Amino acid sequence: xxxxxxxxxxxxxxxxxxxxxxxxxxxxxxxxxxxxxxxxxxxxxxxxxxxxxxxxxxxxxxxxxxxxxxxxxxxxxxxxxxxxxxxxxxxxxxxxxxxxxxxxxxxxxx
Amino acid sequence: xxxxxxxxxxxxxxxxxxxxxxxxxxxxxxxxxxxxxxxxxxxxxxxxxxxxxxxxxxxxxxxxxxxxxxxxxxxxxxxxxxxxxxxxxxxxxxxxxxxxxxxxxxxxxxxxxx
Numbered sequence: 001x002x003x004x005x006x007x008x009x010x011x012x013x014x015x016x017x018x019x020x021x022x023x024x025x026x027x028x029x030x031x032x033x034x035x036x037x038x039x040x041x042x043x044x045x046x047x048x049x050x051x052x053x054x055x056x057x058x059x060x061x062x063x064x065x066x067x068x069x070x071x072x073x074x075x076x077x078x079x080x081x082x083x084x085x086x087x088x089x090x091x092x093x094x095x096x097x098x099x100x101x102x103x104x105x106x107x108x109x110x
Numbered sequence: 111x112x113x114x115x116x117x118x119x120x121x122x123x124x125x126x127x128x129x130x131x132x133x134x135x136x137x138x139x140x141x142x143x144x145x146x147x148x149x150x151x152x153x154x155x156x157x158x159x160x161x162x163x164x165x166x167x168x169x170x171x172x173x174x175x176x177x178x179x180x181x182x183x184x185x186x187x188x189x190x191x192x193x194x195x196x197x198x199x200x201x202x203x204x205x206x207x208x209x210x211x212x213x214x215x216x217x218x219x220x221x222x223x224x
Contacts, residue, residue: 004152031210042200043153045212088153092209097166100153
């Protein structure tokens with residue numbers, strides 16, 4: 001089946017440092033979604049990107065969709081302990097469903 | 111409060127037991143999903159219901175049996191499970207069955223098979 005490549009798998013950062021996770025596809029995507037799952041919690045929808053080269057910001061989070069619509073990134077500026085969790089990208093398949101990436105687990109060291 | 115409620119939160123069962131997981135959404139959505147989340151693996155889509163009709167069954171073993179009596183409720187009936195079925199089972203809903211709709215997840219049921 002379709003595989004969603006997400007890197008890195010794990011990231012440990014000192015509080016205040018920046019963090020970036022990347023999501024790559026071998027095919028052109030119609031859109032991409034990002035979710036966050038806190039430890040012991042459930043995935044929570046963060047954002048959807050649709051347009052080529054689109055950049056969206058949510059406070060310290062910046063989401064980008066590549067010009068070719070084959071990759072996306074999530075960047076967190078000046079991480080805080082509340083940013084701890086696993087960040088997933090989700091790519092649509094040829095049907096009406098999403099394939100979720102393996103996620104990037106972020107640990108923030110106070 | 112997520113708008114999607116799952117019960118029970120935790121379930122321990124033997125391989126010969128029969129149990130059911132319940133999901134209820136209060137968001138007025140028309141599509142509901144069951145996912146399996148195992149350690150170090152991506153979320154695996156198991157079943158999709160749109161307007162109470164099953165639209166996808168992603169090669170899930172028959173020991174998992176879904177039921178959607180109305181657009182607000184979704185069940186997952188379990189019988190004769192295997193140890194490898196131990197995982198977090200997440201229910202989700204979306205406004206419509208479409209790949210541009212956000213999915214809203216419940217807190218999940220943590221299932222352990224003895």
